Amino acid sequence: MDILKKKFHEKASALKAELRAIAKEQGGTQLDTVSVKQVLGGMRGVKSMLWETSQLDAQEGIRFRGYSIPEIKEKLPKFKGGKEPMPEGLFWLMLVGEIPTQEEAEALSDEWEKRAHVPEHVFNTLNNLPKDTHPMTQFTIGIMALQSESIFAKRYAEGMSKNDYWDATFEDSMNLIAKLPVIASNIYRRTYHNSDFIDADTSLDWSGNFAHMLGFKDSDFSSLMRLYLTIHADHEGGNASAHTVHLVGSTLSDAYNSFAAGMNSLAGPLHGLANQEVIKWVFRMIESLGTTEPTDDQIKQYIHDTLDKGQVIPGYGHAVLRQPDPRFVAQREFAKEYIKDSEIVKIVWQLFDIVPPILQGLGKVKNPWPNVDAHSGAILVHYGLKEYSFYTVLFGVSRALGVLAALCWSRALGFPLERPKSVTSEWLKNELSNS
Ligand code: HAX
Numbered sequence: 001m002d003i004l005k006k007k008f009h010e011k012a013s014a015l016k017a018e019l020r021a022i023a024k025e026q027g028g029t030q031l032d033t034v035s036v037k038q039v040l041g042g043m044r045g046v047k048s049m050l051w052e053t054s055q056l057d058a059q060e061g062i063r064f065r066g067y068s069i070p071e072i073k074e075k076l077p078k079f080k081g082g083k084e085p086m087p088e089g090l091f092w093l094m095l096v097g098e099i100p101t102q103e104e105a106e107a108l109s110d111e112w113e114k115r116a117h118v119p120e121h122v123f124n125t126l127n128n129l130p131k132d133t134h135p136m137t138q139f140t141i142g143i144m145a146l147q148s149e150s151i152f153a154k155r156y157a158e159g160m161s162k163n164d165y166w167d168a169t170f171e172d173s174m175n176l177i178a179k180l181p182v183i184a185s186n187i188y189r190r191t192y193h194n195s196d197f198i199d200a201d202t203s204l205d206w207s208g209n210f211a212h213m214l215g216f217k218d219s220d221f222s223s224l225m226r227l228y229l230t231i232h233a234d235h236e237g238g239n240a241s242a243h244t245v246h247l248v249g250s251t252l253s254d255a256y257n258s259f260a261a262g263m264n265s266l267a268g269p270l271h272g273l274a275n276q277e278v279i280k281w282v283f284r285m286i287e288s289l290g291t292t293e294p295t296d297d298q299i300k301q302y303i304h305d306t307l308d309k310g311q312v313i314p315g316y317g318h319a320v321l322r323q324p325d326p327r328f329v330a331q332r333e334f335a336k337e338y339i340k341d342s343e344i345v346k347i348v349w350q351l352f353d354i355v356p357p358i359l360q361g362l363g364k365v366k367n368p369w370p371n372v373d374a375h376s377g378a379i380l381v382h383y384g385l386k387e388y389s390f391y392t393v394l395f396g397v398s399r400a401l402g403v404l405a406a407l408c409w410s411r412a413l414g415f416p417l418e419r420p421k422s423v424t425s426e427w428l429k430n431e432l433s434n435s
Helices: 002-026 036-040 069-075 087-096 102-114 120-127 135-149 151-157 162-192 206-214 219-231 240-249 255-266 274-289 296-308 326-338 343-362 373-382 388-412 425-434
Strands: 054-057 061-064
Touching: 002 087, 002 102, 002 162, 002 388, 036 425, 061 069, 061 087, 061 326, 069 087, 069 219, 069 326, 087 102, 087 206, 087 219, 087 388, 102 162, 102 206, 120 135, 120 162, 135 162, 135 255, 135 388, 151 162, 162 206, 162 255, 162 388, 206 219, 219 326, 219 373, 219 388, 240 255, 240 388, 255 388, 274 296, 274 343, 274 373, 274 388, 296 343, 326 343, 326 373, 343 373, 373 388
Parallel strands: none
Antiparallel strands: 054 061
8 A cells, every 4th residue: 555655654744843843832832721620520621632533523523634424425435336435435534634536445445455364373362262252352352362463563673763663553553454354253253153254255345345254245234334334433532442542552552452452441331332232221121111112201211210220321421522423313314214114223213302301301411412322233233233242343343443543643743652640639639728
């Protein structure tokens, strides 16, 4: 992928020079202050990181290099005249800030296909795990086993110059992205389909081949995968998984170590694991109510029962967003177009009407609206991917695109070790009594 690599290096070198000059001439300019609430409240909104690939607005949602989800759906190349964007195009856009041509997106697809070989020891490692190991645990273990392939780690051990960090990180990122669908589908088939593995179909794109290796033949499911792997890719740098990759990467841990760390963060129920929690919660509701067509009153009661047990309603709320997540909206549009009569999808739409007023009524939830995870499971269930413990792995495969593109930028811009300051409660109390 010489064109992409060259473009990236040229752009990154120019920005590096510009940022160095900014740091030198205006480094003392104060951008923001930090409140006590932010120190005690998970650093919400503290501006402390540069992240080029996307930016999140509380009202508008995510923009990838300035493009909203409806815009990328329209402008990114499509696979063989399909309707959904190719994630290859989004990776290109996030890495170099330009919408690729159809040929460029297809060339990137071919490049990932060439890099997709996974060494046998990775599968052997996975095979040694109990079958009921959570798929996200298998996923991070698989990625860690693959770390043996890191070009960055090898070249660093040989004495690589700082000027080449970006190059080795680019190679590792491209290789890792290429291999993730192979690892993920291997985990899916060994866990749920008696290790009946399916060989790659090299005529397909990255998402289509992933759908094929998972065992899904419906071309609409491949379209879903293209949309899914595009919209989950990046959500600026402050979210837990992205920030973890950024933090771990800042120690010059290679892309494999950094990405695996981020995946452990995605595996938390307040973050990516929410996609499995949503559908688990919906299945339990159906079971406890004894119907797949619950009334609004039945659903309301189930929501109140969940809250009374001191639990959150999964798929609702967000640390930044204050509107329905455009990623939820994109999935709703997909479902309306392809599967509007699906029973499980209808329940998700019913929840969209019922949950927000109830959460608003609690008086403390800052965002009562659905996030990305509220919708994804129902569509997957409709197409037959019912094993919800696997859902966060799908999210993880997609998230690689954003966080690894961003890691390439971090290495190319020469970002230093990340090291914010912590304080003790004693220090905080003293500071407040003196103010
Ligand atoms: N159900 C019930 N209560 C909720 C809630 C929900 N969906 N969302 C927030 N709250 C509660 C919080 O638990 C908190 O209660 P306490 O003060 O008693 O601790 C209060 O409302 C204020 O929280 P907030 O400021 O509105 O939300 P946060 O920024 O602290 O947290 C979360 C954001 C996403 C973690 C939160 O909304 C939540 O737990 N949602 C459910 C889990 C979920 O869907 N997570 C996925 C988020 C998207 C994502 O990252 N995907 O990967």
